[in-house]
Amino acid sequence: MTHPAPLVDIWRGDLLESQHTGHAVICDDTGQIVDAWGDPDAVIFPRSSCKMVQALPLIESGAADAFGLSDEHLALACASHQGAAIHTDRVSRWLDDLDLGDADLRCGPQAPADRDAKHAMIRAHDTPCQIHNNCSGKHAGFLTLTKHLKAGPEYVDIDHPVQVACKDTFEKLTAVNSLTFGIDGCSAPNFSTTVHGLARAMAFFAAARGGDTRSDAAQRLVQAMTRFPELVAGETRACTELMRAMGGKVAIKTGAEGVFIAILPEKKIGVALKIIDGATRASEAAIAAILARLGALDADHPAARKRLFGPITNWRGIETGHIRTDAFTKS
């Protein structure tokens, strides 16, 4: 087994204070590795980074069209949103349209990460509902497919038709037989794959030009994510800010425990990475560095610079350190 590679350095003054290691793969649409760091065959859980794969059966089954889902719905199905009003209002209406409600969700209640929504909830002495959960859009998608299939209400069970379809799709796109699954933060099964497998799935999305059911669906999801970056995460968040910085040409998605993916349609390239220790600050820096290396992201754009360099500041606003991603700089 190849060891994880040092990917992201955290400096304070002139001392390397902390360091993040990981695995990263850039893959073309034939499944070939274009570039890799660490071990491409490392087995990981993709976590929320693969929500667009989990949304494919929603479209391929005909459910999305049967229920008239728009690109906004599809962007939310691929989202880890922060529970802002723009997210929860849409998910509420979506559930209404299905004649369902918050109690039909199985993602669990989560306090919004969005500052305004969080403060409003605290001031009103409210408690969060399941629609506030960052995965509520994915779950609304699961419920749409469940209704379309006339399946039972426990749609996160491993043998429920929705999850069977998700697993089958995931294994086909990654070209890896999933060795195991974990229960995700939102209670849905999350299937293991390799970093290479995840990058290969993203290259499929990148190369999708329509012409068959799966390719149509993949293209539509990428379009939904890039058209509505604010629905995929939210203000101040990396997915939203970096997708905006790339002018809608690239779809990216974060996952818990240090996973990040990118879909580059112009280059027909997919990217996947995993930070071994699970740190978000490092997965954000690493994906920004890879996107800059690929010429898709301007490293001097403020949204890029914030992730690639920092600066790290303290409670008085004094610059105390910075981030470095030399591992991804072309020599």
Next chain:
Amino acid sequence: MTHPAPLVDIWRGDLLESQHTGHAVICDDTGQIVDAWGDPDAVIFPRSSCKMVQALPLIESGAADAFGLSDEHLALACASHQGAAIHTDRVSRWLDDLDLGDADLRCGPQAPADRDAKHAMIRAHDTPCQIHNNCSGKHAGFLTLTKHLKAGPEYVDIDHPVQVACKDTFEKLTAVNSLTFGIDGCSAPNFSTTVHGLARAMAFFAAARGGDTRSDAAQRLVQAMTRFPELVAGETRACTELMRAMGGKVAIKTGAEGVFIAILPEKKIGVALKIIDGATRASEAAIAAILARLGALDADHPAARKRLFGPITNWRGIETGHIRTDAFTKS
């Protein structure tokens, strides 16, 4: 250079999802290494883990007695508190007693981490003051020493008598010449040392039995920390809960970027560790595992088990994973 050692594993289902590496040293009062993982000579910033060292000049100078400081004041001087009323009320009174106020602090404003204090502040549409900063007790100590020395108000400047005294004390106790310093989150200088050096300083505190000015001061600080664990951090926090679980026999202190120390007076042993990626979940697990290994902490105590094992649960309260610290289990 020795590589960092795998110290803390994060499992989801039956997959090792994430892993934290680091350096750890258990040291006796002669400076000898009793046990070590990774590289004892790795250079680190101790961050807030060395606040008891920064508090020594406060006592040794005579300032603490001149201003009538109690063990509660001294516990706060060693604290990274969470801005609860029990912390901020005491720091406010302390500043009053010095005829000083919030504006004399140089730590910067930080929102309280304490849930009640944070919610009250949001409901009142208040903004945090400097007394809410987790380091405000340390800074009240700096101001006390500043006043005693009749020094200037910029007490976090590197050449201010307070910081000169801190550096001198730190280098003597660690037996390491500090190679560099960083600016900490609270704007005070933080001097580099080795993991071994930091453990050696903690062994000095552990072995302090009084008899001279420095030993008296060290013993008094350990007593203050172990008598008032709730002032050193706060409810639900690792330092507070684990010190309580050990019945006041051991002092422990966290530092940013994955540092943790322990002082074991009964064994005259000091511990220091640094998680390479800076993760708090890992530094807490590692210090709990070392304390259990040393027989100071009951691994089955709920406060210990929470850090050593978890379980990791999701938004519906379902157990999705757990923590492992096999690296510290005696073979």
